[in-house]
Amino acid sequence: MGNSIVIKGAREHNLKNIDVEIPRDKLVVITGLSGSGKSSLAFDTIYAEGQRRYVESLSAYARQFLEQMGKPDVDSIEGLSPAISIEQKSTSHNPRSTVGTVTEIYDYLRLLFARVGHPYCFQCGEEIAAQTVQQMVDAIASLPEGVKFQILSPIVRGRKGEYRKELLEMRKAGYVRARVDGKIVDLGEEISLDKQKKHTIEIIVDRLVMKAGDALMRRLADSVETSVKLTGGLVGVLTEDGQTKLYSDRLACIKCGVSYPEVTPRVFSFNSPHGACPACDGIGYAVTPGCPEEEDFTLLEPCSVCHGARLRPESLSIKLAKQSIAEVTRLSVRAAADFFHSLKFTDRELVIAHRILKEIRERLGFLVNVGLDYLTLDRAAATLSGGEGQRIRLATQIGSGLVGGVVHPGRTFHGLHQRDNRRLLQTLLRLRDLGNTVVVVEHDAETMQAADHILDMGPGAGSQGGHVIAQGTLQHVMGDLNSLTGQYLRGIQTVSVPQRQRKARGTLFVVGAQKHNLKNVTARIPLGLFTCVTGVSGSGKSTLVLEVLFHSLSQLLYHKKPKIDGCKDLRGVDALDKVIDIDQSPIGRTPRSNPATYTGLFGYIRDLYSNLPESRVRGYKPGRYSFNVKGGRCEACQGDGLIKIEMHFLPDVYVTCEVCKGQRYNRETLEILHKGKSIADVLNMTVDDALEFFEHIPLIKAKLQTLHDVGLHYVKLGQSATTLSGGEAQRVKLSRELVQARDRAHDVHPR
Numbered sequence: 001m002g003n004s005i006v007i008k009g010a011r012e013h014n015l016k017n018i019d020v021e022i023p024r025d026k027l028v029v030i031t032g033l034s035g036s037g038k039s040s041l042a043f044d045t046i047y048a049e050g051q052r053r054y055v056e057s058l059s060a061y062a063r064q065f066l067e068q069m070g071k072p073d074v075d076s077i078e079g080l081s082p083a084i085s086i087e088q089k090s091t092s093h094n095p096r097s098t099v100g101t102v103t104e105i106y107d108y109l110r111l112l113f114a115r116v117g118h119p120y121c122f123q124c125g126e127e128i129a130a131q132t133v134q135q136m137v138d139a140i141a142s143l144p145e146g147v148k149f150q151i152l153s154p155i156v157r158g159r160k161g162e163y164r165k166e167l168l169e170m171r172k173a174g175y176v177r178a179r180v181d182g183k184i185v186d187l188g189e190e191i192s193l194d195k196q197k198k199h200t201i202e203i204i205v206d207r208l209v210m211k212a213g214d215a216l217m218r219r220l221a222d223s224v225e226t227s228v229k230l231t232g233g234l235v236g237v238l239t240e241d242g243q244t245k246l247y248s249d250r251l252a253c254i255k256c257g258v259s260y261p262e263v264t265p266r267v268f269s270f271n272s273p274h275g276a277c278p279a280c281d282g283i284g285y286a287v288t289p290g291c292p293e294e295e296d297f298t299l300l301e302p303c304s305v306c307h308g309a310r311l312r313p314e315s316l317s318i319k320l321a322k323q324s325i326a327e328v329t330r331l332s333v334r335a336a337a338d339f340f341h342s343l344k345f346t347d348r349e350l351v352i353a354h355r356i357l358k359e360i361r362e363r364l365g366f367l368v369n370v371g372l373d374y375l376t377l378d379r380a381a382a383t384l385s386g387g388e389g390q391r392i393r394l395a396t397q398i399g400s401g402l403v404g405g406v407v408h409p410g411r412t413f414h415g416l417h418q419r420d421n422r423r424l425l426q427t428l429l430r431l432r433d434l435g436n437t438v439v440v441v442e443h444d445a446e447t448m449q450a451a452d453h454i455l456d457m458g459p460g461a462g463s464q465g466g467h468v469i470a471q472g473t474l475q476h477v478m479g480d481l482n483s484l485t486g487q488y489l490r491g492i493q494t495v496s497v498p499q500r501q502r503k504a505r506g507t508l509f510v511v512g513a514q515k516h517n518l519k520n521v522t523a524r525i526p527l528g529l530f531t532c533v534t535g536v537s538g539s540g541k542s543t544l545v546l547e548v549l550f551h552s553l554s555q556l557l558y559h560k561k562p563k564i565d566g567c568k569d570l571r572g573v574d575a576l577d578k579v580i581d582i583d584q585s586p587i588g589r590t591p592r593s594n595p596a597t598y599t600g601l602f603g604y605i606r607d608l609y610s611n612l613p614e615s616r617v618r619g620y621k622p623g624r625y626s627f628n629v630k631g632g633r634c635e636a637c638q639g640d641g642l643i644k645i646e647m648h649f650l651p652d653v654y655v656t657c658e659v660c661k662g663q664r665y666n667r668e669t670l671e672i673l674h675k676g677k678s679i680a681d682v683l684n685m686t687v688d689d690a691l692e693f694f695e696h697i698p699l700i701k702a703k704l705q706t707l708h709d710v711g712l713h714y715v716k717l718g719q720s721a722t723t724l725s726g727g728e729a730q731r732v733k734l735s736r737e738l739v740q741a742r743d744r745a746h747d748v749h750p751r
Contacts, residue, residue, distance in 0.1 A: 005022040005024060006076075007046070007076075012045045012048075012072050013044060014040060015073075015466045020455065020468060022437070022439070024079060024437045026437060026438075027429060027450065028439045028440070028451065028454075029451040030455045031448060031454060032456055032465070032485065033484070034461060035713060036458045036714075038441045042439050043085060046083060047083045047406070048072045053080065054083070081406050082405050083406040084407055086390055086397065086409045095285075095380065095382065098329070098377065098379060099333075099378070099384070100378065101381070102396065103396050104399070105377060106377065107265070112320070113320060115352050115356070119318045120317045120319060122314055128248065129251065130251050131248065131249060133224050133228055136235055137217065137221050139247065140220055140224070140237055143239070147239055149238060150238045151227055151236070151237055233249035233252070235248065260314065260318075268311065268315050275315045277303060278305075278312070279304065283303070284308045285302060286304060309326035311326060321343055326378070329378040332373065332374055333368060333376075333377065340357060340364065359399075363396075363399045366398050368423075369424075369427045370391040370392075370395050371420030371423050371537040371538075373538060374539075385726065394409055394424075394428075394431075395427070397431065398431055406439060407436050407438045409440050417537055419537075420536065420537045421444065448485075451474065452473075455468055455471045456470040456484075459484065461714045462713065465714075469483050470482065470483040503528075504526035504529050506527040507527060508524075508525040508527055508573070509522070509525075509571040510522065510548060511570070512568030514568075515543050515547055515548055516540065516543045517538070517539075518540050523544060527575055527576075543566070546581065547565070548565060549570075551565045582730055583730065585729065586721050586722065586724065587721045587724065590721070591720040591721075592639055592640055594683070594716075594718045594721055595707060595718075595735075596717040598733075599707065599735055600703070601704065601739075602717075604697075604700050605700060606623075606679075607622055608697065609672055609679050610622045614672050620632070626639075633666065633669075634665055636659035636660065640654075640664070641656070641660065641664040641718075642655060643658075663680035664718075665678075665679065665680055683716070686715065686717075687704055687716075688714070691704045691713075702742065703739050706735045715728065
């Protein structure tokens with residue numbers, strides 16, 4: 001028992017009071033039909049209890065939220081470690097969040113550039129470095145023999161006031177000439193200076209480089225020391241051919257006045273005013289005031305000051321191998337890995353950078369191993385698919401050295417090419433070998449073949465599921481005649497592909513696509529047919545379909561701008577009237593957003609309840625049944641059914657509202673019943689249950705049938721958008737488009 005997680009009496013959602021024993025430190029796959037109870041066991045039971053116990057082990061401040069977090073409906077769980085969940089959801093909607101920041105690679109990059117980066121003047125391009133007086137003297141003495149030069153040291157550049165004290169000090173030090181506002185004057189003469197004017201005064205020491213000797217070195221050292229003392233560290237050398245050499249005991253360019261008082265990691269942060277470009281505030285795009293948070297920043301014009309680099313000119317002028325930090329982050333993960341393996345350092349720099357480089361190289365390697373070598377480090381996190389975001393979080397957990405935990409990577413292999421499946425499997429096995437129990441909710445055959453232990457849930461979905469049908473090794477599951485999964489694995493059951501003959505209604509041509517890694521691609525896409533674009537990760541699929549085709553069609557069809565992005569021409573556009581991107585981003589960011597509201601189904605349900613006799617007697621309108629407006633909703637949670645608890649050092653936790661018990665509505669609204677069910681009861685129904693409940697109401701049934709047809713029969717109508725996986729959110733969006741198409745075909749006006 002000490003080597004297992006033992007679960008007794010699990011009843012969460014549709015689980016039927018099941019007992020399960022899961023081996024620790026193994027790769028465990030939970031499989032079964034959609035809605036069979038996989039997520040209820042993995043996430044709502046094991047993960048929820050692991051998170052609750054983790055909070056219980058923390059400070060008294062954190063423990064005060066335990067009662068509000070609630071306990072899964074289970075008799076007992078033994079042998080459970082702290083749990084983390086890596087779900088298939090969008091990574092971040094913060095426009096400053098990138099692949100580099102999410103994986104923490106950018107944090108190490110900032111530290112590396114701050115410690116061993118070489119500063120350059122962003123105005124003249126000269127490299128600038130702090131030097132000691134001895135280093136300055138040695139550099140001057142190395143000039144060719146016979147070369148004439150002058151030491152020019154600005155001592156009061158841009159300062160108002162009385163200069164006699166400074167001029168007197170110069171004369172006492174043995175200097176006979178100075179350059180005042182560009183004109184050479186004799187220090188023995190009376191020099192008239194305007195106290196109200198900013199003057200530039202430079203001391204001049206004429207020298208002729210002779211053979212190196214003690215006398216020469218002493219004279220040079222005296223001159224340089226005096227210059228450093230009077231100027232605050234700035235020294236210039238002007239040779240007879242007009243070449244200027246600049247020296248300083250601090251990071252500064254005397255020629256342009258550019259200085260770096262302190263180079264720290266925050267200089268490279270686009271979340272900090274010390275590093276962020278002041279024109280775009282670190283976003284990288286020209287954002288207008290009042291721009292909504294959900295604005296697609298990838299469609300905006302790059303900032304005219306930083307050109308999308310997000311940082312100040314000073315920050316971009318600190319370089320490694322002549323590359324700024326922005327240029328490094330523009331590299332793909334694969335190219336960045338090659339860059340950091342080819343870097344050359346001095347012995348001193350290597351001592352400083354060794355551990356930082358180790359972290360960067362390892363984290364880049366983890367991203368390569370999960371099949372994300374094609375992503376650039378500056379790629380906005382908001383543009384990642386649910387699967388990409390999930391794999392990034394998985395790679396980040398490996399990079400953090402997690403040991404002894406229970407990891408839930410969710411549906412990890414969704415949409416991956418088979419080549420990348422194997423790479424990702426190796427990553428999961430490595431996470432297991434570190435000493436973690438890895439629990440994967442997955443249908444992929446190759447993943448089940450690699451698993452140490454399999455749990456097959458079923459036999460059906462929703463109320464027909466919730467049982468463990470088979471468990472054990474792959475051979476155990478395949479040998480169990482009750483396991484539908486086992487039948488498919490043995491080849492007894494197969495997926496038949498329907499034979500269809502359809503003719504294209506036209507053709508759309510993408511001509512000369514050259515964005516990112518596309519090599520002048522020309523693609524022919526038949527209209528009216530189902531077209532699949534495939535290839536390994538990073539081969540250019542998303543670039544062609546989303547960044548070239550979708551963005552260009554959006555500009556042409558919606559914005560009426562003749563602007564084509566990433567290709568030479570688009571032909572056949574006249575046959576189209578709209579273009580839709582159904583991605584895996586969330587359908588909403590608050591608990592109030594759910595499948596019923598997103599698809600428009602809830603409008604018809606509210607109409608139904610407002611037309612019930614009891615509603616009409618009370619004068620309840622459809623708005624009474626909306627949890628987005630005051631009136632019928634619970635005001636304690638403002639219709640969310642949940643209360644958000646900010647955990648500060650942990651992700652925010654949503655707990656059930658104590659007033660409405662998660663039902664969203666006040667008592668009076670819940671008194672209105674249809675066939676014995678309140679509107680809160682309806683929202684708590686699965687799509688399958690609701691289909692049976694509303695079977696005699698055609699408009700509602702048609703929308704429910706669409707949700708059922710896209711494989712969401714197990715999802716509850718009121719399930720919070722924040723709990724939907726990326727794939728589920730994508731199918732909800734698909735169902736809405738199908739519903740709208742059906743409504744248009746039957747001349748039904750959507751709510």
